Amino acid sequence: MAANDSTSTPLELTGLDAAVDRILERVDGSLRIGAPLGLGKPHRLLNALYARVKDMPSRPLRLYTALSLEPPAAGGKGLEGRFLGPFVKRHFGDDFPRLAYVHALGRNALPAHVEVEEFYMQSGAMLGASQAQRRYASLNYTHVARALADRALNVIVQKVAREPGGTRLSLSCNTDLTFDALAAIQARGLPRPLLVAEVDPGLPWLDGSAAVDADFFDIVVEPPGPHPKLFGLPRQPVGDVEYAIGFHASTLVVDGGTLQIGIGALADALCHALALRHTDNAGYRRVLRALGSTSVDDPALGPFERGLYGCSEMINEGFRRLVEVGVIRRKVVDDVELMRRDADGRLSADDHARLERDGEYLHGAFYLGSPEFYRWLRELPDDTRRGIGMRPVSAVNQLYGGNETLERLQRRDARFFNSCMMATALGAAVSDALEDGRVVSGVGGQYNFVAMAHALPDARSVLMFRATRSGARTSSNVVWNYGHTTIPRHLRDVYITEYGIADIRGATDEDCIAAMAGIADARFQQSLVGSATRAGKLSPGFALPARARDNTPGWLCAQLAPLRHDGTLPDFPLGSDFTEVEQRLVRALAWLKSATANRTGKLRTLLAATFAPPARDAEAVERMALDRPRGLAARLESRLLALALHRTQV
Structure with a gap:
């Protein structure tokens, strides 16, 4: 058990080894350690602890965590390795502390007395790691x-x-589970765990409910510099598919409402659409018109007059943009009566003054983003930063257990946007694992938000996904059936692909199948219809509307091409961590990956590369160290790069 007898000043240390010594002294027997997900994980302390314990079978270690973030490997071969090596070195730094236990997990090499249990994994990173797969815990975030x-x-x-010029500490990026876990442990009558903080001077200071007195922790370790960079998520390019999904999704957002979003290119596209809707409404409607959206002339899709309130387990790059352009600005306070007056349109002058002074426009349980995002948080004016409230996940991801009346009033017209990998024609979602049970990522908060959308009277759950996936062959992500689902069909609500919106809340099976087939790629629609007909779920004479035949990548590319060229739909709508040369290379390498996804494509691409003209982009060739290729492999890579740059030049 933990010998937590600290009642006042925490033990302040500067050495990681000294902190490990104290933990081993204060805790008898097995170490059962909890660590936050993502950015809040103290990499250096965990590495020091693992290095000490891995050779001590007498001190079993059980680590409970999630989202153990690791930079991509920088020593790969081929064109990808040539690109990643310099980028990883610049973006993450040579001294970034890669997690030793993650490296061991990837090789199935954890010692027998060490276990790592995660409830959410870095997407796809542990598909082949049996130790990680065996110890995965499938949990809703709030559980x-x-x-x-x-x-x-x-x-x-x-x-x-650490508080600038003060003594307090801020949980900053991760208020998600520490407070909730302590409350749950106390409710069970168990001893309070030993609390150990690692101070990172690069972590943005956030006050309010994220801040605690120093004596909240028993041990505070502040290693000397130089300090590694914070883990920065590289911002990815947004393509036609992602833009189409994001703009369709944006039509569901109600002015004055509440917004939750996930992470990735789909969320980036949605945020760009919402920002454009507010700052260039004519341009926004041009995109909707190109996509054939039936909402293009809806007067409710004008600029945001009241603004949105953000309430999302994760605060990310997209929220930064929406705050900057004035979309996220509707403030809430923890006062039931004031929020009831707000809902009824009865705010007094004093109410308005209090909302302006004390209100918060963005609540989150953790944050993660690019280095630019962290710099934005650090440099925000105090009055703007005060509008961001970091909360426990129990307060963000659900209505129950806290002040449900208050949260219902605050979260009016909520739209919860998350992504999934696949969806069945009957409305179930596949988001976290494969048919054989292997876990790709995790459930996280997705089920929480889907359930909350059904519990709030004016809320909607929106699951976004790409209509197809590429591999040895192109496959549909709208499937008739699948061996694993994350969201059951009885919680179906709204699904969006690049080809439109399927609103299937409360729909019959027949209507659900028709809607889902209508947003599937045209190449796979008849197969879906045939499966449904054979199962007796569609009448033999069922036919999709003629417009569904346009659901093809070629149609989408042709519709959006003018908007890509005039800058309305940029490759990196939220900014980029790549140089201009690297952005061109990202585009070229993405084309090459798609073109060589199967054997036929590889042969065709190799043949085309043989006769391709030399690359005109000397900067890109030099960046890839192929300006003087030596050896057969390098010369082939040079030809492939030249072809890819030629095919993707703007």
């Missing part, structure tokens, strides 16, 4: 604190920020 109490944690370690 994790209860599970941590069941495991009787005796240590919690967390990265924190």
